[in-house]
Amino acid sequence: MFFSRFTVLGISLVTAIVSGYYLPAVWAIPLFLTGAGLTLVGIYDSAQPLHSVRRNYPIIGRLRWLFEEIRPEIRQYLIEGDREETPFSRSQRSLVYARAKNESSDRAFGTLVDVYENGYEFIAHSTRPAPPADPATFRVPIGGDDCTQPYSASIFNISAMSFGSLSAKAILALNKGAKMGGFAHDTGEGSISPYHREHGGDLIWEIGSGYFGCRTADGNFDPIRFAEQAADPQVKMIELKLSQGAKPGHGGILPAEKVSAEISATRGVPMGEDCLSPARHRAFSTPLEMMHFIAQLRRLSKGKPVGFKLCIGQPWEFMGMVKAMRETGIYPDFIVVDGAEGGTGASPLEFSDHLGMPMRESLLFVHNTLVGTGIRGKIKVGAAGKIISGFDIAAVMALGADWTNAGRGFMFALGCIQSLTCHTNRCPVGVATQDPMRQRALVVPEKAERVHNFHRNTLAALSDMIAAAGLEHPSRIGPHHLVRRVSLTEIRMFSQLHIFLEEGELLTDAHNRDFYSAAWRAAQSGSFELAA
Secondary structure, eight states: OHHHHHHHHHHHHHHHHHHHHTTTOTTHHHHHHHHHHHHHHHHHHHHOSSOHHHHHSTTGGGHHHHHHHHHHHHIIIIIOOTTOOSSSOHHHHHHHHHHHTTOOOOOSSSOOSOTTSTTOEEEOOOSSOOOOOOGGGOEEEEOOTTOSSOEEEESEEEOOOOBTTBOHHHHHHHHHHHHHHTOOEEOOTTOOOHHHHTTOOOEEEEEOTTOTTSBOTTSOBOHHHHHHHHTSTTEEEEEEEOOOTTSTTOOEEEOGGGOOHHHHHHHTOOTTSOEEEOSSOSSOSSHHHHHHHHHHHHHHTTSOOEEEEEOOOSHHHHHHHHHHHHHHTOOOSEEEEEOTTOOOSOOOHHHHHHSSOOHHHHHHHHHHHHHHTTOGGGOEEEEESSOOSHHHHHHHHHTTOSEEEESHHHHHHHTOOOOSOGGGTOOTTSSSOOOHHHHTTOOHHHHHHHHHHHHHHHHHHHHHHHHHTTOSSGGGOOTTTEEEEEETTEEEEHHHHSOOOOTTGGGSTTOOOHHHHHHHHHOBTTBSSOOO
C-alpha cells in the first residue's frame, strides 16, 4: 500500500534523475522539467498540513479536486437525464433554447413524461376547441381607482434582475428584447441603469430596502429623487420589494471593491464604501404605514401603478397588510408573489432550501385572502417562480394569477448554460458577470432577438394550448381546467384539490376555515406582530 500511494512520486523522482543524467540532450529537457516539477509538488504535498488526502497520496491526491471541479459539467453533459431538475432540467433548457432561436420545439414519438407518476399535471381539453387567439392580445390592465396612468402589461414579463447581478450587455439585450416584444422588464432593486434606458423598453422600477436610485446619503428614502426618476415615461410601474423568494428576510452587501463608477451612479451610493441592502425597510414599520407609503409613491409618480412584491412567510403579516388596506382605503394596484423556488445570484443554502413559501401555495393564499376580504377586483396579482413554458403560465393563472414573470427563463434565452457560477463573477457566457472580457461573449442584437423570440413563441404555445381547452384568452383559465394525478388510480381537478374562498367570506361571522380563519384573527393592521 505504501508503494501504491507513492508510486507517482517515485516515478517522477526517477524520471528527473535519469533525464538529468542525459542533459543537455534536447529530448531530456522536457522530461527533466516534468519529473523535477512533479517531484517538488509531491514533496510539498506530503509535508503540507492542510489536506489529509494529499499528505497521504502526494500528486495523485490532487485528482480529487480536479474531479470535484469538473463534476457538475460531467453530470450535465454526460450523465444527467433529460428530466432531472437541477434546478432546471435539460428538457426545460432545450425548450427555451429552441424557442429563443426560433427553432421547432416539437417532439417526436410521444411524451417522455410518466403520466402515471404522482404529481403529473395536464390541462383538460375540450371537444369543441376554440380558434387560437392572437398572443398580442394576452395583456392585463394594471391600475386601480387611484391610478391615473394605468399600464397594459403582457401576461409574461422579465422578472427582477439587477444591473450588477447581471452584466451590462445582459441588461441591454433583455431591454431591447422587451422593447421588440412589447413586454415589461423589471429593473431589480439595483435601480435604473443607463443600460435599462438605451433601448427604451418598458420598465417596472423595483425599489428595495436600500432605496437605490432614490435614497439620501444616509440610506433613507428620498422623495425628490424618486419623483425625478418615476417621471421618466419609460417607467410604467413602481414595485416595492418586501422580500425575494430565493432569500426572504435576508439583506445584502455589495463589497466596496465591486462598487464601480457605473454602479455608484446608478444606485446613488458612494464609491469606496460597502453598498448595503438592509433586511427591512426604514420608510415604514407597520402595515398601516406601509399603505401610506404606497400612497406616497403613487402620488409622487403622478398616478402610475404602484404595488409590492413579496415571498409569503408568516401568513398573518400579509393578512395584516390586507386589514390595513381596508382600514385606510389605500389599495396597491398590484401584488407580485415570488415563490421560494425563485432564483438569485447568491444565497445562503439554508435560505434557498428552507425559507419561504413555494410559489403556488403563496399565490393561492394571496388570491384567497383578497377574495375572502372582497377586494380581489381592486388588485392585480402577478406570480414568479420557475416559469418556463406555456403550461407553467396556464397553471399559475388557474390558481389566481393575472400575469407571470420569469427570470431564469429569459437568462436561458440570453445563452445561460446553468453553470451555477453566478456568484463567482466567472459566468462563462457573459450573462452574470461584470468582467468586460467575459461579457464580450454576449452579442446584444442577436441575444435581444432571442429574448423576443422566446417571449413570442411561448405565448403562441400558450394560445394553442388554451384553444385546445376551448378558451380564447388565458384570463378564462380556471382551477377546473387543470388536473393533477394524486395516486396511481386517481386524478383530481385543481378545484377539488385546493380550497377556494368565497367572495367576502373572511368578513362574515360565520366563516370557519381552520387555516385562513386562525390567520385572519391573528393579523393586525397596526403591527406585523402576531396578535395576542
